[in-house]
Amino acid sequence: MIRTPLRIQVEGLDHSFGHHQVLHDINLDVSAGARLGIVGESGSGKTTLARLLGGALGSSAGAVTVNSAPWSAVRRGSPTRRAVQLIYQDPYASLTPHVSVGSAVREAARVCRRLSRRKARAHAEELLASVGISPALAGRRPRQLSGGQCQRVAIARTLAADPDLIIADEPTSALDISVQAQIINLLLDIMTRRGAGLVLVSHDLAVIRHLTEEVVVMHEGRIVERGATASVLTAPKHPYTRQLCDRS
Ligand SMILES: Nc1ncnc2c1ncn2[C@@H]1O[C@H](COP(=O)(O)OP(=O)(O)OP(=O)(O)O)[C@@H](O)[C@H]1O
Numbered sequence: 077m078i079r080t081p082l083r084i085q086v087e088g089l090d091h092s093f094g095h096h097q098v099l100h101d102i103n104l105d106v107s108a109g110a111r112l113g114i115v116g117e118s119g120s121g122k123t124t125l126a127r128l129l130g131g132a133l134g135s136s137a138g139a140v141t142v143n144s145a146p147w148s149a150v151r152r153g154s155p156t157r158r159a160v161q162l163i164y165q166d167p168y169a170s171l172t173p174h175v176s177v178g179s180a181v182r183e184a185a186r187v188c189r190r191l192s193r194r195k196a197r198a199h200a201e202e203l204l205a206s207v208g209i210s211p212a213l214a215g216r217r218p219r220q221l222s223g224g225q226c227q228r229v230a231i232a233r234t235l236a237a238d239p240d241l242i243i244a245d246e247p248t249s250a251l252d253i254s255v256q257a258q259i260i261n262l263l264l265d266i267m268t269r270r271g272a273g274l275v276l277v278s279h280d281l282a283v284i285r286h287l288t289e290e291v292v293v294m295h296e297g298r299i300v301e302r303g304a305t306a307s308v309l310t311a312p313k314h315p316y317t318r319q320l321c322d323r324s
Pocket residue numbers: 093096098116117118119120121122123124125
């Protein structure tokens with residue numbers, strides 16, 4: 077299938093929850109090959125921005141567009157919607173509790189790739205194997221797996237959609253240190269082997285340095301600094317970025 081090159085544009089985005097304005101005048105351009113990090117202290121608006129970028133949260137008309145259309149105009153299940161996949165901090169939250177992990181990945185493969193049930197089953201097994209989940213675990217429900225295993229399943233399900241861009245919000249922060257590196261390496265492998273782009277929200281500047289080429293620094297709902305990851309993190313210009321780097 078030939079796809080339109082993906083481009084998400086954010087222009088003058090403000091966002092409020094009730095009377096609380098949490099994002100102020102955000103401007104950002106993200107395309108399929110992006111490797112963009114979003115950093116900032118807790119409450120600075122990173123998750124909100126990630127969800128708006130991925131169309132998981134509605135924005136004021138026209139402030140966030142995907143291939144020039146507002147997310148609200150992009151149909152569920154459409155190729156554009158599938159091209160952008162979100163991975164959340166809590167791996168259990170992104171899976172349905174009573175559905176076995178094998179079924180979750182199989183169903184995603186069936187719907188996203190329009191496969192027959194038989195082919196979807198085989199494809200789901202391949203995807204689970206590719207993230208290191210053995211077929212013996214496919215019948216388990218999310219809570220019968222560890223957090224790390226569950227995050228792998230969430231990634232396998234994301235891969236079923238063959239995304240151009242993965243938006244990952246703190247994908248390792250709920251996991252044991254020993255498992256974090258495995259998930260990071262998995263994301264790196266997906267980017268290099270499948271050519272998917274990544275928008276990564278993380279508190280961990282070492283991870284941001286490892287996985288991204290550009291970074292935006294958020295403070296109190298505004299982007300206060302942006303640029304090549306290596307230069308922003310090595311020679312931060314904004315005082316807030318300096319503080320962030322000093323603390324890590
Ligand atoms: N659904 C919501 N309803 C009301 N307020 C919200 C909602 N989601 C987020 N907020 C508020 O918006 C602000 C930004 O939150 P957000 O989760 O985007 O920050 P963050 O930088 O991702 O923080 P963290 O690093 O702790 O996850 C916070 O003040 C938060 O309390």
